[in-house]
Amino acid sequence: MANNSNKTEGTADDTVLLDFYNIKRQRDAANKARKEKKYTDAGFSRTKIYLGKDTYEKLAAIFEDQRGGVLNIGGRKDIDSLSRVVSYCINKVYKEVHIKKKGGQLADVTPAFNAKSQELYDLYQAVSFMHSKGLSIAKIRMKMHTDGYPAPNTFTLNGSGNRLSVWTEQQVRDLLDLEILNQDIDDLQKR
Missing domain, CATH: 1.10.287 (Helix Hairpins)
Incomplete structure (x- = not known):
């Protein structure tokens, strides 16, 4: 008679491992959906090329x-x-x-080459999309804050690297003003 004691049909460890992977997969899917919605709401489109x-x-x-x-x-x-x-x-x-x-x-926007200027350009794209959809400056400010977009870095204003924690309406206006935006992008690319 053969001894099948080495053969197990499913242990508690296997069940815990499967549960962990299912939880991780669900969490990853929820995070991906949240990120996709955030990008879509800001006018970014996913394209396969x-x-x-x-x-x-x-x-x-x-x-x-x-x-x-x-x-x-x-x-x-x-x-x-x-x-x-x-x-x-x-x-x-x-x-x-x-x-x-x-x-x-x-729009004649200066191409953003480095990471900091590209971050500012991305904020411009989101703000200008929302503005084109008829959102007021106040609503754009609130949406950018609640959706977790970082407020423009203060180094665009005074050389500091600290982030402002709350968006201001002036920051939204500055992003929509191409002259100010291009100057800020140029300044960030010189650093």
Whole structure:
């Protein structure tokens, strides 16, 4: 008679492990849904694109210059950082080709190259989208605060690196003023 004592059908440890993975999977799904809603509410769209090897290598070089890290071409990507690099590339080409040579019709925003200027540009994109949807300055200020967007860094005003904890209406107005926004982006890129 064979001894099957080594064979177990499911132990308490297995059940706890499965519960842990289910809880983690549910939590990850909820966080992803929250993040997706936050981006959608601020006018950001998720887009799937296909790039050739040559283009990806060029994007990786720009990514390394801008973000200071290496783009994982063959594997999992930091989508938020990659999105910011693609955003920079599109804005740079738009400014150089369409505005300077063809008189483009869209906002002439300075392309944000480094992480701090890109953060400010992302805030501009969110605020300008909400403004285009008819939200008042006060409602935009409140939504940016409640959705957890960091208020613009004070170093755009006085060189300090401290974050303001609460959004002000003036910060929203400054983000919507292209002259002020472009000057702040230029200042951040010189640092």
